[in-house]
Amino acid sequence: MPETPLDGPHLAPRSGRPATSLVVLLHGYGADGRDLIDLGQIWSQLLPDAAFVSPHAPEPLAIAPIGRQWFGYVERNDAERWTGVQSAHRTLDAFLDTELTRLGLPGNRLALVGFSQGAMMALHTGLRRREAPAGLVGFSGIHVLPTERGLDAFDTEITGRPPVLLVHGDRDETIAPSYLPRAVESLSARGIRLRSHLSPGLGHGIDPVGLRLAGDFLAEVLRG
Structure with missing residues (x-):
């Protein structure tokens, strides 16, 4: 069965000039x-x-009549997440190529920003692009890893090492704050330049501090 192309709301450049960069925002589960x-x-x-x-993520939400998902959940464990990001990668990767072509931009003028399940996709696909993006931002997410046996193959899949910003709330009950240091460790071990911030009192969401940090990061990596 052919894949359904992704689509969703767009914003043209505020300046009214042709776009010099593209920021893709990847929403969370549901x-x-x-x-x-x-x-x-x-x-x-x-x-x-x-x-x-x-x-909009490619699949209707499996547990409700509204909402979308990048992939479905049953167990919510690492193996299931790994299967999920792998399954959604090709569709997202093709969408990014289409949007860059539409705007006449090279792949290094792209930044990916994801929240929760969208952050998992931003990290997974962002490290596997044909041309490395300018930067990746993950809010309240997970750097999804395969089982120990699959780590060697995992490392060979990484095609670029763009800078990364990770932000997580220390009161997150949906994706535990412990996933932040785990991601810092796994990304740093692969030579990826990384910044991270743990937001005090924040649950599963984005706060003003995270918005400011991400905005400054995007302005920095997309400058020029």
């Missing part, structure tokens, strides 16, 4: 592209020549 597109309105003040797009 949401859709409308959940994050307003981040583009906020960050466009720092990135007036950036286009923003927030695609």
Whole structure:
């Protein structure tokens, strides 16, 4: 069965000029592209020549009549997440190519920002692009790893090492805060430049400090 292309809300550059970069916003489990597109309105003040797009994940939510998922959950364990990010990777990767072509931009003018399950996809696909993105941002996410037996193959799949910013709340009850240091360790071990921030009192969400850190990070990596 052919894959259904992704689509979702877009924001043209605030400046009115042709886009010089593209920021793709990847929503979490059970949401859709409308959940994050307003981040583009906020960050466009720092990135007036950036286009923003927030695609709806490819699958209808399995447990409710509304919402989308990048992949489904049953056990919510590492093996299931690994299977999930692998299964959704090709569809997201193709979407990124389509959007860059539409805007006439090279792959290094791309930044990926993901929340929760979207952060898992941003890290997974962002490290496997044909041309490394300018940067990756993950809010309340996980750097999904295969089983120990699959780590050698995992490392050979990594095609680029863009800088990464990770932000997590220390009161997150959906994805435990312990996944932040685990991601820092696994990404750093693979030579990836990394910044991380643990937000005091924050649950599973994005706070003003995280918005500011991510906006500054995106402005830095997309400058020029």
